[in-house]
Structure formats: structure tokens, C-alpha cells
Amino acid sequence: MATAKVVKDEASSATGSGIRTGAQYLAGLRDDREIWTQGQRITDVTAEPGMMRGAHTLASFLDKQHSEEYQDTVTYVAEDGLRCAMAYQVPKSIEDIRARGSAYYEWAKWSNGMFGRTPDYKNASLMAFSAATPFLAQGTKGPGGDAMAQNMVNFYNDVRRNDKVLTHTLVNPTVNHAMAASGKFSEKVALQVVEETADGIIVNGARLLATLGPLSDEIEVFPSTVLRASEENIPFAFAFAIPIATPGLKLICRDTYDHGKSNFDAPLSSRYEEMDAVVIFENVLVPWERVFMYGQPELCNQAFGTTNAVVHMAHQVACGKLAKSEFMVGLMCAIAKATGRDKDMYTKGLIAEVMQMTETVRALLYSAEAQAHEDQYGNFVPLRGPLDTSRNLYPKMYPRMVEILQLIGSSSLMATPSEADFSNEMANDVEQYFQLTNLESRDRVGLYRLAHDVAVSGFGNRQALYERFFFGPPGLMASAYYDIYAKDPLTERVESLLASN
Ligand SMILES: Cc1cc2nc3c(=O)[nH]c(=O)nc-3n(C[C@H](O)[C@H](O)[C@H](O)COP(=O)(O)OP(=O)(O)OC[C@H]3O[C@@H](n4cnc5c(N)ncnc54)[C@H](O)[C@@H]3O)c2cc1C
Structure with missing residues (x-):
């Protein structure tokens, strides 16, 4: 059985800053993640042709957070004194909402919207989940029960303080559309809990699709779009997050669109290849501390809306x-x-x-x-x-x-x-x-x-x-x-x- 090892990277918080440099981000990607492309397992995504230039582009965006020109727009100083990405700030006024909007717009302008999955997308949702603790506190299943709300707050703080790059995967592959329309998932392919242990849940199956998955630090695996509230859907009802480099987690990439051409010949694909991948979980143990919802389809269905x-x-x-x-x-x-x-x-x-x-x-x-x-x-x-x-x-x-x-x-x-x-x-x-x-x-x-x-x-x-x-x-x-x-x-x-x- 594969076990998710949740590593807290203290590198950036040790420097008193919650924003990473591009070099720190790239160093974090050089781990033993299992990424497959064209029949081969990639040894280093930051050096892989067809993927590395996207990684280096994102690294250059993270560097911009440190520049005088952008820092006031795209970052804020959090209550713990760390300078963090603006999307993590919990908005308390219309001005805060406008500040968030300005930061999102600035990030998007760096690629003219062609690098769609900049980290602020996931950061925005993480902020909302962690700021809606009464909602998650309704989670009662599994050891720890409503500690799941605290799990989310801890995860938010870990990601915020270490400026982690997240991807997410929400959708089970469809084997049969009639089955999907009736709110059922195929046990052969859909991601499901196959066992509970004292340490966490063991999940098996697949999810599509994780944009930026190979170039992310962690993956959020949140509820699929609609779960019928029935007993049989309980194994499919969960929300958790684990590092990409978790043993048993495998990503299979689509073909790259970065064919190694010059910036002149391919102005966008030479810079903004953000890569999509199908995600396969082979008996992965998700520690309870990283489980945010479990076994409650109705709660899962409300998650994105109510938070x-x-x-x-x-x-x-x-x-x-x-x-x-x-x-x-x-x-x-x-x-x-x-x-x-x-x-x-x-x-x-x-x-x-x-x-x-x-x-x-x-x-x-x-x-x-x-x-x-x-x-x-x-x-x-x-x-x-x-x-x-x-x-x-x-x-x-x-x-x-x-x-x-x-x-x-x-x-x-x-x-x-x-x-x-x-x-x-x-x-x-x-x-x-x-x-x-x-x-x-x-x-x-x-x-x-x-x-x-x-x-x-x-x-x-x-x-x-x-x-x-x-x-x-x-x-x-x-x-x-x-x-x-x-x-x-x-x-x-x-x-x-x-x-x-
Ligand atoms: C480039 C790209 C990046 C993506 N990145 C991510 C990501 O990072 N994370 C993530 O979780 N997901 C991602 N997605 C997946 C996205 O969430 C799904 O594509 C979307 O939810 C549709 O699901 P599906 O692809 O399984 O389509 P299907 O459900 O197979 O649907 C195919 C078509 O049939 C239609 N259809 C389906 N059911 C019915 C029905 N009952 N009646 C009539 N029409 C129907 C749909 O509207 C659609 O047009 C990405 C998708 C793309 C294309």
C-alpha cells in the first residue's frame, strides 16, 4: 500500500516570507513524483522537453511577486506577519474584494490569460473553504469527526505560508453516460475509498483532469460535480489533498503542445504549456489530517456553493x-x-x-x-x-x-x-x-x-x-x-x- 507523506516545506517561511521565488518552486518539483508521458516516466519535470518551459514560466511569475512593481498588487501581509499571495487574504470589505480582483487581473496579464491555471485560482477556493469552518464542521465521519474543519485550516496555512502551487481534480471518468446521468459511478474506474485504517482512508481509481498537475506541489481531490445522496455513493464522497509525490499517485499526460520552437515561431506554446493529466490512484493512503470531507454525499454536493x-x-x-x-x-x-x-x-x-x-x-x-x-x-x-x-x-x-x-x-x-x-x-x-x-x-x-x-x-x-x-x-x-x-x-x-x- 502506498502512503501519502505530507512534507511541510519550511524553506520560504524560514525566510520570513510566505512568497516563494521561482527557484524555490522549481526545486520543490524535483522530487520522486510519478509522471508519465509518451510511454516514459519523467525523471525531472523541470528538465523535461515539452514541460520544462511551462514550469520556468510559472517560476518567473512567482518571481514577479517579489518585484517592487507588482508586490503591492499581488501580495499582502497576513496576520502572522508573513507576506503572502493576495488570493489567501480573507476579504472583509468591498475594497478587499477589489484588491483580490486587481491581483487576479495582474497575474492573468502576465500571460495574457494564456496560462490559464495560475495558482491564484486554487488559492481563491482554498481561502473560501478554510474561512467556512462551520460548514466543514458538519463533517462527522471518520476518526476526528469535525476536526476535518481544522484539517482544512491547517492545510490552508501550510499552503499559504509555503506558497504552494495546487492543482485539483473533481471529475470521475465516465464509462457509461446513462449511468452517470443517474448519479452512479463505475466501481471499475471512479476514485473511491476502498478501506479505512487508523491512519486514514485508502483510495483507488482515477480522476480527470488535472491541469498543471505535473507542475504542482499538491493536488486537491474534491467532490465530483453531483453525487446522488445514496448509500452506494458514500465511498465516492470525500475531499482531500495530498502531495503530487505521493507513492501510488500517477499522472498520465496528454501530448505536449510545446514542440521546442523558438518564442518567435511559437509565441504562446513555447511559453505557456501548462499540461493536463489524468490522475490514477493505486491504493493511496490519505492521512486523516488531510481529509476534509468524508462519507457524506449531501455535504459534498453543497461544498463549492455553500462555502x-x-x-x-x-x-x-x-x-x-x-x-x-x-x-x-x-x-x-x-x-x-x-x-x-x-x-x-x-x-x-x-x-x-x-x-x-x-x-x-x-x-x-x-x-x-x-x-x-x-x-x-x-x-x-x-x-x-x-x-x-x-x-x-x-x-x-x-x-x-x-x-x-x-x-x-x-x-x-x-x-x-x-x-x-x-x-x-x-x-x-x-x-x-x-x-x-x-x-x-x-x-x-x-x-x-x-x-x-x-x-x-x-x-x-x-x-x-x-x-x-x-x-x-x-x-x-x-x-x-x-x-x-x-x-x-x-x-x-x-x-x-x-x-x-
Ligand atoms: C483542457 C481541459 C482542462 C481541464 N482541467 C481540469 C482540472 O484541472 N480539474 C478538473 O477537475 N477538471 C478539469 N477539466 C475537466 C472538466 O471538468 C470536464 O471536462 C467537464 O466537467 C466535463 O466533463 P467530461 O469531460 O467528463 O465530459 P462528459 O461528461 O463526458 O460530457 C461530454 C459532453 O456531453 C455532454 N453531456 C454530458 N452528459 C450529458 C447529458 N446527460 N445530457 C446531455 N449532454 C450531456 C456534456 O455537456 C459535454 O458537452 C478540464 C477539461 C479540459 C477540456
Whole structure:
């Protein structure tokens, strides 16, 4: 049996700082984690082609937390005196909510939203869970009972003080959709508790999908989207967190989209490969101190909603999507300007559609922040409705933005010689034949290679898939949106009109 060894890395807190450097983060990844790609087990993710540049990019973002330019925006000084990432601050006012929003937006701008899974996403949810102790204190199963709330607070403090990078996995693989629709999981594949011991629970099975999993310090394994509250689902009802380097935990990666090209040739995939992986648990022992919920499907179903974790995550997401949408507008305007089509009504109309989507995200974000309010735990939370609207709209908006970029780019997205063609015997030809009204050849090729990485490449297509699905199945999200929408007064207006006939 494999046992999770929970190692507390005191490196950064020993220096009096709760924010790590990039070098500290990279050093932490060099452990005996079991990561598989292309039939091989990776020995060091920080040196693995196809993965290392994403790790080094994230390391450079962690370094930015230390720079004078960003520190006041992306960090705060916690009550224990440590400077920590802003997402950990428990918000007590609208100003705190706005400060969180500014930090999320700044983090997202560093990659123009193309490194989707920056650590602030998970940090936001962890803050919400640990600040909702009365909710978790309802957990009664297992030794320790309502100590599970304390487990969460301890985990929050460990992650906050050591600036750990988390991933999460929420979804069991589906073997049969009819079975899934009836609220059941396959015992053959779904992650489940197979044994309880004095030390913890032993889990076996698989989960998908962990974005950034191979490059994270720890993984949160939280409740699947919907658990029918029945006896048979008790083994599937839990929330816990363990280090990635836990024996028995195996990650199988998808193909990389970083093919080792230069920043010029692949401006995004050479920098922002964040890697997704299916997670397999082979009889992993999760220590009780890392179990936050167990054996209570109804509690698990309420977890993200009642703690407001979903709202804080949606806040981080909306800020990121704003940065990403602004970038899409900038890219399209740059193409329109370069080609002289910034005077063309058709092109302007297409880009205006992207501008309107961007302003919709901005308006929803500002609405949510301006209407932030105190929650049942005495903390502040942005208004949920506008953020729910944003997270339901964006899976449709982003693929449309990509489609518009393809319409504007057309064959120019294929007319993309490589950087090397500017220094070989083709150099004179590419200098001559790739020029545009307002751009030299090299700049034109650079611009369209960027557009290609957004709208055509494997990296770009994975981005679109990510936007469609990472926050959950669109149908389920829309159904939940319908359920909580304040529709009764609207229906009553219709009924009142009909009653007056
Ligand atoms: C790039 C990427 C990154 C991701 N990162 C993470 C991550 O870090 N952590 C994590 O936990 N998850 C992650 N996810 C997984 C994500 O949560 C799931 O993709 C999402 O919840 C949908 O589940 P599924 O993929 O199993 O789709 P399925 O449930 O197989 O659904 C497939 C399609 O069928 C539709 N469908 C399903 N059931 C029904 C039904 N009963 N009636 C009608 N239509 C139905 C769905 O809406 C969807 O369009 C990621 C996904 C992607 C694509």
C-alpha cells in the first residue's frame, strides 16, 4: 500500500516570507513524483522537453511577486506577519474584494490569460473553504469527526505560508453516460475509498483532469460535480489533498503542445504549456489530517456553493478572461492595422463583436465586485449572479473569438515561414514576399505566427477546449444557473397579466 507523506516545506517561511521565488518552486518539483508521458516516466519535470518551459514560466511569475512593481498588487501581509499571495487574504470589505480582483487581473496579464491555471485560482477556493469552518464542521465521519474543519485550516496555512502551487481534480471518468446521468459511478474506474485504517482512508481509481498537475506541489481531490445522496455513493464522497509525490499517485499526460520552437515561431506554446493529466490512484493512503470531507454525499454536493468557493473561483476566472479578451482585441486590431483593413466595415464589425464580448465580461466583473456583500461566515464575497453569467457565457464567447480571428486571418495564418527562413538562402524571398501595407515581412510573420498559435495550433485548440469545459460541463452549469436565477417575480408578472384577461 502506498502512503501519502505530507512534507511541510519550511524553506520560504524560514525566510520570513510566505512568497516563494521561482527557484524555490522549481526545486520543490524535483522530487520522486510519478509522471508519465509518451510511454516514459519523467525523471525531472523541470528538465523535461515539452514541460520544462511551462514550469520556468510559472517560476518567473512567482518571481514577479517579489518585484517592487507588482508586490503591492499581488501580495499582502497576513496576520502572522508573513507576506503572502493576495488570493489567501480573507476579504472583509468591498475594497478587499477589489484588491483580490486587481491581483487576479495582474497575474492573468502576465500571460495574457494564456496560462490559464495560475495558482491564484486554487488559492481563491482554498481561502473560501478554510474561512467556512462551520460548514466543514458538519463533517462527522471518520476518526476526528469535525476536526476535518481544522484539517482544512491547517492545510490552508501550510499552503499559504509555503506558497504552494495546487492543482485539483473533481471529475470521475465516465464509462457509461446513462449511468452517470443517474448519479452512479463505475466501481471499475471512479476514485473511491476502498478501506479505512487508523491512519486514514485508502483510495483507488482515477480522476480527470488535472491541469498543471505535473507542475504542482499538491493536488486537491474534491467532490465530483453531483453525487446522488445514496448509500452506494458514500465511498465516492470525500475531499482531500495530498502531495503530487505521493507513492501510488500517477499522472498520465496528454501530448505536449510545446514542440521546442523558438518564442518567435511559437509565441504562446513555447511559453505557456501548462499540461493536463489524468490522475490514477493505486491504493493511496490519505492521512486523516488531510481529509476534509468524508462519507457524506449531501455535504459534498453543497461544498463549492455553500462555502462560496465557486464564487471566489469565478471571480478569479472573470479577471483572467478579461485579460485574455483584451489581448484578443489587441491582436485583431494589430492585424487590421497591419493590413489596412482597419478602415473596412466588415473587419471592424467582426472585431467590434469581440470588443463587445470583452466589455460584457468587464461589466459583469465590475457588477459582481461593486455588489460584493458579507456572507454567512462574516466574510465578503462578490455577487454571484454576474460571475455565474460570465462563466456560462465565456465557453461560447471564446470559441467565437477564435473563429473571428480565423475569419480575419484566413490564409495568412498559413503563410508563416519560420524564424530560420530569415537567415537562410530564402531570406531575400521572405523579406520580399511577406510584407504588408504597414508591416515589414519579419513583423508580419511574427504577428501571424502569434495569431496561428491562438487560432490554429494544437496549443490554441486546447485553449478553446479548456474554455469550453474547464469550469464544468456547460449543460450542467446552465441548468444550475436556471435553478438559482431569481425567476419567480418574472413569472408572476406574466401570470398577473394573464389573470387580468
Ligand atoms: C483542457 C481541459 C482542462 C481541464 N482541467 C481540469 C482540472 O484541472 N480539474 C478538473 O477537475 N477538471 C478539469 N477539466 C475537466 C472538466 O471538468 C470536464 O471536462 C467537464 O466537467 C466535463 O466533463 P467530461 O469531460 O467528463 O465530459 P462528459 O461528461 O463526458 O460530457 C461530454 C459532453 O456531453 C455532454 N453531456 C454530458 N452528459 C450529458 C447529458 N446527460 N445530457 C446531455 N449532454 C450531456 C456534456 O455537456 C459535454 O458537452 C478540464 C477539461 C479540459 C477540456
